[in-house]
Amino acid sequence: MIEGLIKDFGPIGSLDGRMMRVLDGVSLSAEHGAVTVLLGANGAGKTTTLECAQGLQRADAGTVRLLGEDPYRATPRLRARVGVMLQEGGLPPSVRPLALLRHVASMYRSPLPVDLLAERLGIDEFGAVSIRRLSGGQRQRLALACALVGRPDVVFLDEPSAGLDPQSRTIVFDLVNELRADGLAVVLTTHLLDDAQRLADYVYIVDGGRTVAEGTVAELTADTDTAGPRELSFETIPGLALPDDLLPHLQQSEPEPGRYVLRGSLTARDVELLARWWAGRGVMPSAISMAPRSLEDVFLDISGRSLR
Amino acid sequence: MSPDKMGDLASAPRGTAHPASETPGGQRGSAAALGTRILRHGAYEMLGMLRNGEQLVLAIVLPLLALVALVVTPVLDAYGPGRIDVAAPGVLALCTMSTAFTGQGIATGFDRRYGVLRFLSTTPLGRSGLILGKAVAVAGVLTVQLLVVGGAAVLLGWSPDPGGIVAAAILLLLGSAAFTALGLLVAGTLRPEATLAVTNLLWILLAAAGGVIIPAQSLPEAVQTFVSALPSAALGDGLRSALIEGAFDPLACLVLLGWAALASLAAIRWFKWS
Numbered sequence: 001m002i003e004g005l006i007k008d009f010g011p012i013g014s015l016d017g018r019m020m021r022v023l024d025g026v027s028l029s030a031e032h033g034a035v036t037v038l039l040g041a042n043g044a045g046k047t048t049t050l051e052c053a054q055g056l057q058r059a060d061a062g063t064v065r066l067l068g069e070d071p072y073r074a075t076p077r078l079r080a081r082v083g084v085m086l087q088e089g090g091l092p093p094s095v096r097p098l099a100l101l102r103h104v105a106s107m108y109r110s111p112l113p114v115d116l117l118a119e120r121l122g123i124d125e126f127g128a129v130s131i132r133r134l135s136g137g138q139r140q141r142l143a144l145a146c147a148l149v150g151r152p153d154v155v156f157l158d159e160p161s162a163g164l165d166p167q168s169r170t171i172v173f174d175l176v177n178e179l180r181a182d183g184l185a186v187v188l189t190t191h192l193l194d195d196a197q198r199l200a201d202y203v204y205i206v207d208g209g210r211t212v213a214e215g216t217v218a219e220l221t222a223d224t225d226t227a228g229p230r231e232l233s234f235e236t237i238p239g240l241a242l243p244d245d246l247l248p249h250l251q252q253s254e255p256e257p258g259r260y261v262l263r264g265s266l267t268a269r270d271v272e273l274l275a276r277w278w279a280g281r282g283v284m285p286s287a288i289s290m291a292p293r294s295l296e297d298v299f300l301d302i303s304g305r306s307l308r
Numbered sequence: 309m310s311p312d313k314m315g316d317l318a319s320a321p322r323g324t325a326h327p328a329s330e331t332p333g334g335q336r337g338s339a340a341a342l343g344t345r346i347l348r349h350g351a352y353e354m355l356g357m358l359r360n361g362e363q364l365v366l367a368i369v370l371p372l373l374a375l376v377a378l379v380v381t382p383v384l385d386a387y388g389p390g391r392i393d394v395a396a397p398g399v400l401a402l403c404t405m406s407t408a409f410t411g412q413g414i415a416t417g418f419d420r421r422y423g424v425l426r427f428l429s430t431t432p433l434g435r436s437g438l439i440l441g442k443a444v445a446v447a448g449v450l451t452v453q454l455l456v457v458g459g460a461a462v463l464l465g466w467s468p469d470p471g472g473i474v475a476a477a478i479l480l481l482l483g484s485a486a487f488t489a490l491g492l493l494v495a496g497t498l499r500p501e502a503t504l505a506v507t508n509l510l511w512i513l514l515a516a517a518g519g520v521i522i523p524a525q526s527l528p529e530a531v532q533t534f535v536s537a538l539p540s541a542a543l544g545d546g547l548r549s550a551l552i553e554g555a556f557d558p559l560a561c562l563v564l565l566g567w568a569a570l571a572s573l574a575a576i577r578w579f580k581w582s
Contacts, residue, residue: 080339090427151336
């Protein structure tokens with residue numbers, strides 16, 4: 001649970017020794033048995049938020065509570081209930097994966113069976129080469145195993161899908177779904193909309209160091225102010241020039257000859273205007289389709305920036 | 309993997325909500341005992357140091373070479389009865405610097421760069437366990453060095469004064485503490501490449517002119533007082549007094565204690581974990 005979190009970095013030389021406000025009012029909470037996603041562009045403040053929640057950094061203002069305690073003063077008892085996967089992994093390059101996993105497991109009283117976990121995440125396939133030789137996806141799986149081996153109640157995963165090949169991605173996503181089913185509170189960050197759409201029970205959109213929107217994916221994409229479809233496309237003869245003043249609030253494009261796409265907040269009135277214009281020009285489209293509002297539209301509306 | 313095995317992995321043996329039979333031996337999310345964590349981490353870091361080729365050269369090979377060189381050359385003839393008796397205590401001081409300062413400092417510096425310190429501090433080991441585990445690892449490697457290098461010295465004819473063994477043990481303990489704290493201070497404030505350069509350079513300078521091998525009193529008078537106040541001279545000269553004459557040097561102990569305290573305070577104040 002985080003409320004009104006503020007974090008300053010610095011003093012920063014390029015700002016004449018002033019502090020830079022990295023987080024400026026982040027509030028969020030994560031439930032057990034749910035995947036909570038922090039979605040935002042790079043530099044939005046996701047990692048710093050997680051680090052404050054993990055106790056790796058101290059908040060300058062606001063309240064941070066992890067399982068009811070102050071994470072910055074975490075006791076070993078609290079740390080044992082929390083699994084952490086850092087963005088760069090925090091893995092020692094000269095150690096072998098299985099040796100590291102066994103060592104991390106030895107910090108807990110009743111860890112998961114290392115062999116079982118290693119098999120499940122495919123770590124046994126590369127368990128005996130040093131970590132510096134692993135691919136990005138292999139490192140991510142090892143870091144995930146290290147976060148889970150102590151059987152935590154809460155897991156923090158910072159960009160868990162970064163660098164994953166499609167097969168690793170499926171393994172990792174299936175595991176995250178099991179953790180949720182198992183009653184864990186899973187908190188993860190991502191800049192990938194697809195991750196959020198596939199995994200999230202609840203999404204916080206982070207931008208400019210603030211949580212700017214929150215809700216389930218369904219709630220976020222069904223915002224009442226801008227409800228309705230967000231994209232209309234139709235196919236007809238190529239080279240049709242829609243007048244600029246016909247539907248000025250919509251983005252128009254012709255991505256391929258004869259296929260036209262209108263993006264923006266669509267209303268029935270827009271469709272009526274478009275149909276009248278077709279009729280006036282003697283045009284009858286061969287296909288018309290509309291697509292609902294996506295999480296990307298929500299993100300664009302709020303931050304004015306696009307994600308992948 | 310069969311579905312029921314996956315069930316094992318993902319099943320929720322938390323608290324009372326699930327059958328205890330699913331979690332033989334304990335509860336989910338609980339830490340191993342404090343002493344266990346520290347000793348396990350100490351053993352893990354010790355093995356890491358002993359497996360690393362460069363560290364082994366620094367910890368074992370160079371001290372052995374120094375020992376042999378000091379016995380076959382007349383460098384130390386002016387300072388005591390037999391070459392090996394003067395050489396061995398100094399080489400043990402050199403071993404302490406190798407492991408506690410240079411070896412440990414470089415390892416910590418790179419662990420810091422790779423985020424290993426941050427990750428381990430989120431496990432039940434925690435920051436204090438991490439530091440105490442490093443101290444255990446230093447003590448463990450130093451024990452191996454004492455056996456190997458001390459054993460070699462005995463083979464070369466070394467007969468330390470038995471009356472000084474306790475004093476020597478106290479000095480080695482204080483020396484490890486001081487140099488471990490200094491190594492952490494360097495590793496926690498400089499980039500790892502700079503830590504590598506600084507700890508190696510200081511190791512060579514102190515070994516040559518810091519009172520480690522050659523007694524501080526034999527240096528030019530202008531620098532004697534300065535060198536005597538260094539932890540290297542306190543350890544080297546203190547060990548020589550203890551193992552040659554069987555004498556306890558309280559001043560050397562105080563100097564080492566002072567360096568250990570100052571370096572620890574500075575490390576607590578300025579050590580950056582990331």
